[in-house]
Amino acid sequence: MRAETFVRKLIACALAGAVSMPLILNPVCVRAAESEEKAVTLRVCNWEEYIDLGDWDETIDLESGDIIGENSMVEDFEEWYYETYGKRVKVEYSTFGTNEDLYNMLTLGDVYDIVCPSEYMFMKLMAEKMLVPLSDEFFDETDGNNYYTRGVSPYIREVFENHEINGESWAKYAAGYMWGITGIVYNPEVVSEEEASTWRILNNPKFKRQVTIKDNVRDSYFAAVGALKHDLLTSPEFRADPNYKQRLEEEMNDVSPETIKTVQDYLQDVKDNAYSFETDSGKADMITGKVVANYQWSGDAVYSLDQAEEDDYILNFAVPEESTNIYFDGWVMLKSGIGDDAEKQHAAEAFINFNSRPDNAIRNMYYIGYTSVIGGGDDTRIFEYADWCYGAEDDEEEVVEYPLGYFFTGDNSDENYVITAPEEQLRRQLFAQYPTQEAISKSSIMVYFDSDKNDVINQMWINVRCFNLYDVPVWAWAIAAAVAAVLIYLFVRMKQRQKMYE
Amino acid sequence: MHALKLTRKSLGIPYALFLLLFVAAPLIVLVYYAFTNGQGQFTVSNLTGFFTDPNTLGTLCYSFAIAVTTTVVCLLLAYPTAYILAKSNFKRKSVVVMLFIMPMWINFSLRITALKEILTLIEGNLAYYPFLNAVIGMTYDFLPFMILPIYNTIVKLDESLIEAAKDLGADERSAFFKITLPLSVPGIVSGIAMVFLPAMTNYVVLDMLYNSTYIMGSLIGSYFAAYNWHGGSMIALILLGIICAFTLATKGMEDEDGSAAGGALL
Numbered sequence: 001m002r003a004e005t006f007v008r009k010l011i012a013c014a015l016a017g018a019v020s021m022p023l024i025l026n027p028v029c030v031r032a033a034e035s036e037e038k039a040v041t042l043r044v045c046n047w048e049e050y051i052d053l054g055d056w057d058e059t060i061d062l063e064s065g066d067i068i069g070e071n072s073m074v075e076d077f078e079e080w081y082y083e084t085y086g087k088r089v090k091v092e093y094s095t096f097g098t099n100e101d102l103y104n105m106l107t108l109g110d111v112y113d114i115v116c117p118s119e120y121m122f123m124k125l126m127a128e129k130m131l132v133p134l135s136d137e138f139f140d141e142t143d144g145n146n147y148y149t150r151g152v153s154p155y156i157r158e159v160f161e162n163h164e165i166n167g168e169s170w171a172k173y174a175a176g177y178m179w180g181i182t183g184i185v186y187n188p189e190v191v192s193e194e195e196a197s198t199w200r201i202l203n204n205p206k207f208k209r210q211v212t213i214k215d216n217v218r219d220s221y222f223a224a225v226g227a228l229k230h231d232l233l234t235s236p237e238f239r240a241d242p243n244y245k246q247r248l249e250e251e252m253n254d255v256s257p258e259t260i261k262t263v264q265d266y267l268q269d270v271k272d273n274a275y276s277f278e279t280d281s282g283k284a285d286m287i288t289g290k291v292v293a294n295y296q297w298s299g300d301a302v303y304s305l306d307q308a309e310e311d312d313y314i315l316n317f318a319v320p321e322e323s324t325n326i327y328f329d330g331w332v333m334l335k336s337g338i339g340d341d342a343e344k345q346h347a348a349e350a351f352i353n354f355n356s357r358p359d360n361a362i363r364n365m366y367y368i369g370y371t372s373v374i375g376g377g378d379d380t381r382i383f384e385y386a387d388w389c390y391g392a393e394d395d396e397e398e399v400v401e402y403p404l405g406y407f408f409t410g411d412n413s414d415e416n417y418v419i420t421a422p423e424e425q426l427r428r429q430l431f432a433q434y435p436t437q438e439a440i441s442k443s444s445i446m447v448y449f450d451s452d453k454n455d456v457i458n459q460m461w462i463n464v465r466c467f468n469l470y471d472v473p474v475w476a477w478a479i480a481a482a483v484a485a486v487l488i489y490l491f492v493r494m495k496q497r498q499k500m501y502e
Numbered sequence: 503m504h505a506l507k508l509t510r511k512s513l514g515i516p517y518a519l520f521l522l523l524f525v526a527a528p529l530i531v532l533v534y535y536a537f538t539n540g541q542g543q544f545t546v547s548n549l550t551g552f553f554t555d556p557n558t559l560g561t562l563c564y565s566f567a568i569a570v571t572t573t574v575v576c577l578l579l580a581y582p583t584a585y586i587l588a589k590s591n592f593k594r595k596s597v598v599v600m601l602f603i604m605p606m607w608i609n610f611s612l613r614i615t616a617l618k619e620i621l622t623l624i625e626g627n628l629a630y631y632p633f634l635n636a637v638i639g640m641t642y643d644f645l646p647f648m649i650l651p652i653y654n655t656i657v658k659l660d661e662s663l664i665e666a667a668k669d670l671g672a673d674e675r676s677a678f679f680k681i682t683l684p685l686s687v688p689g690i691v692s693g694i695a696m697v698f699l700p701a702m703t704n705y706v707v708l709d710m711l712y713n714s715t716y717i718m719g720s721l722i723g724s725y726f727a728a729y730n731w732h733g734g735s736m737i738a739l740i741l742l743g744i745i746c747a748f749t750l751a752t753k754g755m756e757d758e759d760g761s762a763a764g765g766a767l768l
Contacts, residue, residue, distance in 0.1 A: 092745070217728075273628045274629075276629065288619075455728075462721070466721065467716060470556055472563060
């Protein structure tokens, strides 16, 4: 009897469920289908781990309010776009590992609307006419939602406007995202600041097998040129040249055959002196103490210093005195994806703007450790964030004034943009994240080389990495010959025996 | 009967399609790239370039040396292990076999990272022993691929053959060298095939362990990173040729069981 009622109840429930299901689901289905129809799809391809994914357990409590990443930046953008423009946008977010991978993906036919390569790669894309220029509306400073043009650091704006390829400035096609410089992370107990402040540390025999270098041709080339031209680049006459900046960039981008030849020889030396060529493992090797100095990008340097600090292990960051490679990752829109779809382009530009909104720029910076190109304009939150990160506590004894006006307003003497920081920060995370104007003044970009030059440089790099036949020692040849002789002998004997049995 | 034949044939269609799509088609693309230049014209300069450049030849020799050493070390470690495993009594055997397969269930990047720490502890600075580290890392990674095929052939050996040899006056030693060893050659051959090629190209192991050892796989990677798909394809093709030559040279030594044991591991 009991069982029977139970079964009956079960059937009733199932029936009720079956009946009500479509009723509940139907309106949702219809609504979803409707918005799906109208939604703009935006295909974004960015570096791996290069945007805030939310789920924080710490709040950044700035004077102008708290900032916390709850949802991912992409989700927040979709919501914000609907609230602001009344239109649905669906972001398909994917990632790439290296600039070269991205380029290969694009040439193999992957379609994206907006991507974020480094400056030399967007220069290449510009030269190959693969990009859609940013619209005039994007640069309209009267529009409150144009966070990029209202907030981008004057220093970065100048760089993007003054660098050209084929007569067109970067700014026409690219909006900056993150930027940084290259330098040396070192262990101050073993390496002095002076020893670390030159590219020549890479082949300094004092640190034999204890330094790492980047496993890619561009970074290695830059370091080699810096080391080889040390005397010229650090001479007072060269520094005092009225066209210093321009000449520096010419010297650092020197790809004459003679220079390539000397760079190859130099890198061969470095190969025999370095611990490894690395892309990612250098951070771990540095933190675990396997090496004492490592060639690093500033964003990863901040990460290394932070991680080491958690184990009470102090690392420092130095910028080579010859020159440092300043690099930019920037958003560009692709012809193959956007075409002349105005709605799509609007969504893409809104995506850049949303990521440039000061609180969002802070969220991205906090999450990935790199430095945003956004200074904030009238909004002081980004400066407050830098101060929140690195400013000295009240009881700190040794403090220094660290001016950052050059980045935030274009005027380094601006008293509103000076961080009072612990003295050690001159060599630590603050210096890596926001280098001093002095360090920046010695920076050089590394341009995109045309494909002929590129081929020569790439071949040079492969030659460096390869094991040269002439380096095989005599004893190795002797062993190889002996092994071959034994094998031939065994083979012949085996054949003879087989014949005997037959 | 006829119907049965048809169904059995049709069962092979998915695999045939797979082969066509993921083996044959890429191979055609590979050959196309290997014999063309940037302008899409036919050329053999990729081939001649490889064999006239002391850098690529040196790298080939270096990878060859690593691969040969790794294979020999694997064989020397694996044969006695497989032999003992196969000859021991059943209960313990399954446990020991498990012990050898278990490392393969752990993600290899984790294993290599652990190995790096252990080697650093022993050697102090890895960078001074690139060749040794490469061989250790490869051996660590590929040893199970050598043990299992050998184990499989030895365990299936007809025990009565050895008994017969002993009846005819052979001692343990000569029974092993005249009966067991020659009969386990198929297992050895498929073990070598399983270890040799990966040891020549699997640069991920070396990258994670100690990223300054440059082998053929790294060279292909560099060519592709430099957009030189033609040079990279040619090197892949040359490696393919080397493996084909090896397979042809050992043809007939491999029985079906041996290759099946190897194939099951892949």
